Amino acid sequence: MDLKVFITTHETTCSECGEDLGRHAWILLAGERGALCLACADLDHLLFLPPGDAALTRRANQHSTLSAVVLKWSRARKRYERQGLLVEAQALEQAEKECLADADARQRRQERDAQRRAILDAEYVARFARQVRELYPGCPEDRETEIAEHACLKYSRRVGRSATAKDLEEDAIRLAVIAHVRHAETSYDQLLADGCERQEARFQVVVTLDQVLERWEKQG
Numbered sequence: 022m023d024l025k026v027f028i029t030t031h032e033t034t035c036s037e038c039g040e041d042l043g044r045h046a047w048i049l050l051a052g053e054r055g056a057l058c059l060a061c062a063d064l065d066h067l068l069f070l071p072p073g074d075a076a077l078t079r080r081a082n083q084h085s086t087l088s089a090v091v092l093k094w095s096r097a098r099k100r101y102e103r104q105g106l107l108v109e110a111q112a113l114e115q116a117e118k119e120c121l122a123d124a125d126a127r128q129r130r131q132e133r134d135a136q137r138r139a140i141l142d143a144e145y146v147a148r149f150a151r152q153v154r155e156l157y158p159g160c161p162e163d164r165e166t167e168i169a170e171h172a173c174l175k176y177s178r179r180v181g182r183s184a185t186a187k188d189l190e191e192d193a194i195r196l197a198v199i200a201h202v203r204h205a206e207t208s209y210d211q212l213l214a215d216g217c218e219r220q221e222a223r224f225q226v227v228v229t230l231d232q233v234l235e236r237w238e239k240q241g
């Protein structure tokens with residue numbers, strides 16, 4: 022089952038967090054609950070893969086537990102057109118490894134890494150990572166950096182939120198860790214990929230989630 026993410030053509034507000042998403046927002050339509058921003062839809066850890074390399078797209082899609090097709094309404098053609106795919110970072114990485122013979126893929130990856138680094142505020146990430154490690158001493162090696170980078174990218178995308186996010190309140194750290202554990206350590210993404218409703222998926226993984234958090238909170 023393909024999840025569909027739409028690029029809107031009109032002013033949109035997220036029905037969950039209430040964020041004003043502007044005119045060209047990326048949203049998930051969640052039935053009666055309306056439009057969700059990618060953060061509320063738990064899809065904001067996915068990377069956008071534009072079209073142009075069929076082999077890379079096919080492999081990335083294969084390796085990605087959770088993926089979504091990005092669609093945009095074409096006024097001229099009066100239909101939704103595919104803009105690309107949202108895939109997991111490690112799926113894209115693996116697909117790129119497999120396409121490594123292709124020098125273009127390597128170059129695109131370097132460009133993407135450079136872009137990502139430009140957005141990341143190194144000091145903020147380091148501070149965030151340190152606090153993750155303090156709160157969760159049993160967290161696997163290097164995972165605190167992964168969590169911190171994602172949190173930093175997320176807040177940098179949300180203009181106006183960055184100021185409060187940078188206060189690094191314990192709640193922000195805990196929420197970032199919970200979101201990460203759900204994606205990385207439970208079957209949550211698989212459930213979403215299978216079409217399970219988000220609340221139901223969260224409910225199904227809550228025991229595993231708590232077990233992992235409890236383990237991480239203990240000294241490693």
Ligand SMILES: [Zn+2]
Pocket residue numbers: 035036037038039040057058059060061062
């Ligand atoms: Zn939202």
